[in-house]
Amino acid sequence: MTIKENFELAKQAYSKWGIDVEDVLQKLKSVPISIHCWQGDDVAGFEVNPSELSGGIDVTGNYPGKATTPEQLRSDLEKALSLIPGKHRVNLHAIYAETNGEVVERDQLEPKHFENWVAWAKEQGLGLDYNPTLFSHPKASDGLTLSHPDEEIREFWINHCIGSRKIGEYFGKELGTPALTNIWIPDGYKDIPSDRLTPRQRLKDSLDKIFAVPVDESYNLDAVESKVFGIGSESYVVGSHEFYLGYALKNDKICLLDTGHYHPTETVSNKISSMLLYSDKVALHVSRPVRWDSDHVVILDDELKEIALEVVRNDALNRVIIGLDFFDASINRVAAWTIGTRNMVKALLYAMLVPNEKLKQLQEEGNFTERLALMEEFKTYPFGAIWDYYCEQMGVPVKEAWLEEVKAYEKEVLSKR
Numbered sequence: 002m003t004i005k006e007n008f009e010l011a012k013q014a015y016s017k018w019g020i021d022v023e024d025v026l027q028k029l030k031s032v033p034i035s036i037h038c039w040q041g042d043d044v045a046g047f048e049v050n051p052s053e054l055s056g057g058i059d060v061t062g063n064y065p066g067k068a069t070t071p072e073q074l075r076s077d078l079e080k081a082l083s084l085i086p087g088k089h090r091v092n093l094h095a096i097y098a099e100t101n102g103e104v105v106e107r108d109q110l111e112p113k114h115f116e117n118w119v120a121w122a123k124e125q126g127l128g129l130d131y132n133p134t135l136f137s138h139p140k141a142s143d144g145l146t147l148s149h150p151d152e153e154i155r156e157f158w159i160n161h162c163i164g165s166r167k168i169g170e171y172f173g174k175e176l177g178t179p180a181l182t183n184i185w186i187p188d189g190y191k192d193i194p195s196d197r198l199t200p201r202q203r204l205k206d207s208l209d210k211i212f213a214v215p216v217d218e219s220y221n222l223d224a225v226e227s228k229v230f231g232i233g234s235e236s237y238v239v240g241s242h243e244f245y246l247g248y249a250l251k252n253d254k255i256c257l258l259d260t261g262h263y264h265p266t267e268t269v270s271n272k273i274s275s276m277l278l279y280s281d282k283v284a285l286h287v288s289r290p291v292r293w294d295s296d297h298v299v300i301l302d303d304e305l306k307e308i309a310l311e312v313v314r315n316d317a318l319n320r321v322i323i324g325l326d327f328f329d330a331s332i333n334r335v336a337a338w339t340i341g342t343r344n345m346v347k348a349l350l351y352a353m354l355v356p357n358e359k360l361k362q363l364q365e366e367g368n369f370t371e372r373l374a375l376m377e378e379f380k381t382y383p384f385g386a387i388w389d390y391y392c393e394q395m396g397v398p399v400k401e402a403w404l405e406e407v408k409a410y411e412k413e414v415l416s417k418r
């Protein structure tokens with residue numbers, strides 16, 4: 002049976018439930034995933050005087066061949082993008098600025114330091130997203146930034162974030178699609194705090210100063226990212242979920258949920274519908290925590306499918322901004338991007354091929370038997386045949402054929418670094 006013949010058979014199975022597969026594929030094509038550049042070089046960046054990775058995050062593994070220059074990183078991203086169906090976005094951090102060998106402090110970064118990235122994004126037909134980098138820096142060495150007791154340190158990071166929003170605006174203007182500029186800070190304490198409020202008051206004040214500077218929202222969207230703990234902030238994180246959810250709602254900003262930033266039994270999928278009731282947009286960093294926020298490559302697990310189902314069944318494909326966030330240095334990094342992003346797209350396809358309206362109706366009728374039965378049966382409906390056809394139609398390798406391309410790229414390019 003050919004890919005097409007399998008597809009036609011699968012299509013019939015779905016059409017019995019009123020699911021228009023061709024329409025689903027058209028919709029899927031229009032959903033961009035924001036792919037995080039930092040998986041390509043272990044969150045190192047290109048600063049002239051780089052600092053060690055800090056901020057309570059960590060990369061484990063030492064797989065050879067990581068990118069060490071902007072050209073190498075862009076080449077690796079291009080390779081991964083050639084294996085992923087659809088048109089996507091690339092998510093940058095401030096530390097990926099290109100300063101021609103000049104030392105430029107983070108609070109001095111400007112759009113011109115990202116001209117090469119914008120030229121590349123135009124050539125590749127990509128959107129760009131952005132993040133100020135408030136870690137891996139001497140001024141973040143004690144684990145505090147926007148909430149630091151020292152006003153000078155706070156001012157430095159406030160100016161860095163203000164400059165970052167201008168860079169996000171530049172991306173949006175140049176590329177015709179608004180950049181999501183997301184602020185995450187590592188601020189917190191290793192041990193039990195004697196005062197949880199004061200650092201949060203300082204963080205609120207710093208954010209107010211950052212967002213007081215006007216930036217054109219048609220070119221830049223502001224997000225704030227919470228976390229429950231980091232290495233060295235096990236007992237208290239200033240920017241908790243409650244802090245940022247409140248701040249975002251009160252200040253009309255986007256609250257970004259990272260799937261690795263909650264307690265092990267908490268799920269981001271369960272939060273999306275509530276947040277969509279009160280916010281126009283929600284942003285995600287889809288990751289895979291193992292024991293803690295260890296940023297493992299995203300796999301097609303139940304939570305990923307549930308997140309996709311929440312986005313699809315709430316008709317929120319254009320309201321939930323989907324970004325990825327994982328950094329695994331134990332495997333080929335191009336494969337990591339490819340596996341994680343293909344899985345995110347697969348999960349969205351899976352969710353679009355479920356009879357969501359029928360299932361809602363069953364729930365409304367209290368028919369929980371049929372609701373459960375159908376949910377379970379659709380787990381083994383032939384969505385893989387639809388996925389294979391989609392990959393073929395989008396000109397990317399079908400099934401595991403992409404792995405051969407990564408191996409060849411490793412042999413010809415990565416192994417020579």
Ligand SMILES: C[C@H](O)[C@H](O)[C@@H](O)C(=O)CO
Pocket residue numbers: 039044058132185226228259286294326
């Ligand atoms: C590099 C990113 O800013 C970082 O991963 C952040 O998004 C995060 O999730 C920290 O745990």
Ligand SMILES: [Mn+2]
Pocket residue numbers: 185226259286326
């Ligand atoms: Mn994140």
